[in-house]
Amino acid sequence: MANLFGGLSEKLNHVFSKLTKHGRLTELEIKQAMREVRIALLEADVNLFVAKDFVNKVSEKALGQEVLKSLSPTQQVIKIVNDELTELMGSTNAKLKISDNLPTVIMMCGLQGAGKTTLSGKLALHLKKQNKKPLLVACDIYRPAAIEQLKVVAKNAGVDVYEEGKKNPVEISKNAIEHAKKFGFDTVIIDTAGRLHIDSELMQELVSITENVRVDEILLTVDSMTGQDAVNVAKSFDEQLPITGVVLTKLDGDTRGGACLSVKAVTGKPIKFASVGEKLGDLEPFYPDRMAKRILGMGDVMxxxxxxxxxxxxxxxxxxxxxxxxxxxxxxxxxxxxxxxxxxxxxxxxxxxxxxxxxxxxxxxxxxxxxxxxxxxxxxxxxxxxxxxxxxxxxxxxxxxxxxxxxxxxxxxxxxxxxxxxxxxxxxxxxxxxxxxxxxx
Amino acid sequence: MGFFSKIASALKKTKDKFSDTFARVFSIDRIGEEFYDELLDALISSDISVNTAMEIVDDLRDKMIEGSVKDKEEVIETLKETLIEKLSVAEPIEYDYPLVIMMVGVNGVGKTTTIGKLASYFLKLKKSVTLVAGDTFRAAASEQLSIWADRADVRIIKHGEGADPSAVVYDAIASAKAKNTDVLIIDTAGRLQVKTNLMEELKKMARVVDREYPEALFLKYIVLDATTGQNAISQVDAFDGAIELDGVVLTKLDGTAKGGFVISLCYEKEIPVAFIGVGEKIDDLEEFNEEEFVDGLF
Structure with missing residues (x-):
């Protein structure tokens, strides 16, 4: 996670170090700073429209009388950027929904290679540590050896898998929930096949699952290295399903991870977890405030x-x-x-x-x-x-x-x-x- | 579906997006600072790196000042030319046999699937192919590759999960020599470029090939997911630094992502795009063509 958002924080610091040299900010200076903030955001893979919107909001607040008259306008600007960034990512940590009517059913979805299967295992282990009894359900009937992979992941996490081979995912889901009720599993995690958001046939399969079984959480798995396309993917999944939350994967790379800002901004759905490593235990709740501070190079002391x-x-x-x-x-x-x-x-x-x-x-x-x-x-x-x-x-x-x-x-x-x-x-x-x-x- | 129709349909979605963004840029009447700013944004939002995008805009600005580009039509043409030029900086790859291709990349970009497609590609060239299950880390990775080997009807060399991948490579080379195999395609575990120890493992695998099979042409391809953003550059830098890459395979171009970062890769790193992946079926792999790619974009 070392370099996470490193580039962006570097850029913003650079922008503000220029500002620091002057006592007060002029409108022109703010404008110049904001242009660099915008490019830094784009460079961090934040979507163009999200970045523009963000910069407009910050400029508006920064250009207010209050800031210009204050003693330390730079600090004020940093605070505004920080606050807006936190707000954009969702202010507080969002927890998983737990159904009153057990089992709680969680469906994982996303593009190919986003990391759904590994994440399903991580989530199962996370729940197991909280004394829950999760059941993993193998509904990726397309990718070669996907069921096999889920079984290995489940074995490593020490949880059970429900699978029926390459049958219809809707039927598998129904049967899995019956199985869960019968054998006392309190959470069902459905691993689905990766699919393109524009593949209407496969998208319909997900919709059918949600129509035939009660799904409490639909989590969109997003690769944190995703570029500008993150917005199209998230929007499209959300429109067709809709999703209840987002999980970021591969945050242990050196990606600046701007995709998470974009996804939150276009879907309005909270980012619930971040996957930060190769081990099954490497799953963390997502803390928007901490992330924002990191972006600004304020360090993640917590x-x-x-x-x-x-x-x-x-x-x-x-x-x-x-x-x-x-x-x-x-x-x-x-x-x-x-x-x-x-x-x-x-x-x-x-x-x-x-x-x-x-x-x-x-x-x-x-x-x-x-x-x-x-x-x-x-x-x-x-x-x-x-x-x-x-x-x-x-x-x-x-x-x-x-x-x-x-x-x-x-x-x-x-x-x-x-x-x-x-x-x-x-x-x-x-x-x-x-x-x-x-x-x- | 034929070659051209497939690439065209794969790029059509790409085209729709690119045009939208660029249509807005070109709706600006006066070619001034606002236009350049918008153009820069549009280029970056195609996942072209900021450096390259700035350079493209500066080039254009220079040409405008010189007076060699006059109206908008010419601006679009010039842009197109610039992009093709940048893509053509990297020299194309020529194959020779025996051939060893090692596929590397971060997690989830589609390495194993691409290997299945590559096997089918070389079979069509009447070459004998053997796959090497060098991903001994991820759960069920070698099972996944075995299924692709079955589909393509080629041999596969594999060890158990957790085995030393270099040992698998060593065995595969011995087998290739014994059976006069033309093409050896090595699968490797997905690894994030910041994991130093895993990059060392990759170097070791490459050393085994260099040492044990000097008579073979050894190519190292990085597989990049078209949905990736600016991080693609960092991925290429790190892998290139470790094992000197020879080419790029750009996957998942059948989605809505643009993969604009390859322009920066070809231009700044001089690493050519060898193939593009346009679907999940075994023949959904095409050779890269700069002009078609750029034409598709506009």
Whole structure:
């Protein structure tokens, strides 16, 4: 997710950094800024009309007296852009509908290759974690081995599949719901075949399912890398069905994901989930406000904190704190720190979420962070004896040579690591003495 | 359906859209800043990259200032020419046998389906074809490829799920040499271009082909979904950086998407479009033709 919306936030920051140089905004300046905002949006795959509409709204508000007279017009403009962006994406997180009349029936639909089958599995696992009992239903009777794929996905998620081979999807859906009622499944997830929105025959098949069984949620699966066409697809599916929500897939790429803005704008339907990785657990609720902040390069602190809480226990933190206080931070602790970061996920992702690290002079390109380097550091420390880890000052050339051989690295790399370790120790000492403050703490 | 009627009908939907957007641009009477802005937007909204779109507009502006383009009719003609020119920058691909084609791309673009179609394409050229199930990651991927192998009636080399894809490639090359197979088409798992470790895996597969089969012509094709937006450029950059791409297969052109990004690809990256996918049937694969593509767009 590191680069998600990165380009757009870069562009907007660039636009506003120009504005920051002046104290106040003139109408002409706003106009110029808005032109760049519009191109940035288009470059991020936001639909042309949605982008224009957005820019008009923001310009109108920005051109108001209030802004021009305010002390910090740039901040005001950023706030307006942020608010409008959040609103465009749907203000609050929308939850899945749960039917009073069990089972709740969810139908997945979308273009070919959007990621429906994988997503069905992810959704099933997500519900299972909430103590629900989901049933996956194989209704993609067209694509070769699609049923097989759903079965494997279901097995990995530890949920059941209902399939009748290549029979009529309407019949399969009916029977699946009966099956669910009989065996106590509370949620039915129907995986349908990918289809083009202009394929009226196949679109009719989806309509028939909704006419013959009660469907509570119709989720449109949208590939977040979709370009300008996202609007046509979403509009067309919505007009024919209509859909109740949207799920974004493949958000772990470096797409700017403007498609999600477009889809929300043209259908008015909420984006309910975002799929953010290859593993079955990589499904997140969609938070429009967080996403908007990311677009503006304000960092996604909330996600970062959540990730940290998941990966690091309170005892871990306390222990480290104590070491820092007592100045007994050893190479073992250094190693543990790396392990903690690793547990939080991809380092590039974390950098992308860090406020201030994704813009301007502080910009760190996530690609520059070599995860393998960390593996090498770990290998070096693990090749040391306990005594050496506690007191690296005893490391003479012969010891270093042994470690280099053992870890498959070089003495040079070991020296580099020791230098870094000393720097971290020094930084901690300064922090403890209050000479420096940790960023955003 | 014949070759031309198929490409024409696949591009017709494309045409309807493109014309709509451009009709609005050309309804502007005076060719001034407003016109250029609208034209830029229209080009970008065809998923042509911002850089290329800006360049096209600047070219046109220069020609207007020179006075070589006078009225709107000429503007449209000039635009068309510029687009064809840009598409023609990339050199077309010539085949030689034995041939190895490795298909790469992000998830869900249609790699496996395209391989089925390619198998049928080479069979029609009277070449023997073997498919290689190099996607050992996605659930049921090799089953899906097996079905395509059955449909096209060609051999398939596969290992179990989770196997090392490079090992599958290695075995396939040994088999191709033993049986004098003309064309080996390697399927690979879909991977997002930002996943460094998966890109390394791809490099390894390519190295196996280079090392074990130096006498074969080895082509690496990226499969791109026409519905993709500006991210297509980033996909090509990353895959090209890892394994040096030889060509593009543009799929799903039977929808309403325009796939305008290929103009940037041919021009900026000099990577040619080898084939286009226009449907789900085994013969829904056509060779790319710049003029037809641009004609279709307008």
């Amino acid at each position: 996600s970062l904190i959540e990730k940290a809480q998941e990966a690091v226990t309170e005892e871990d933190v306390k222990r480290l704190e104590k070491r820092m206080r007592e100045n007994t931070f050893t190479l073992d602790d250094y190693l543990e720190q790396f392990n903690m970061i690793k547990k939080m996920g991809n380092i590039g992702d974390l950098v992308g979420m860090m406020p201030g690290l994704n813009r301007g002079k502080m910009k760190i390109n996530p690609d520059d962070i070599d995860e393998r380097k960390i593996e090498r550091i770990k290998a070096i420390i693990l090749s040391m004896t306990k005594k050496e880890r506690k007191d690296p000052s005893i490391l003479n050339f012969s010891r270093k040579n042994r470690i280099a051989l053992g870890s498959g690295t070089s003495v040079q790399e070991i020296n580099q690591l020791l230098k870094q370790y000393e720097q971290v120790k020094m930084l901690m000492k300064n922090l403890r003495n209050g000479k420096m403050r940790m960023p955003f703490m």
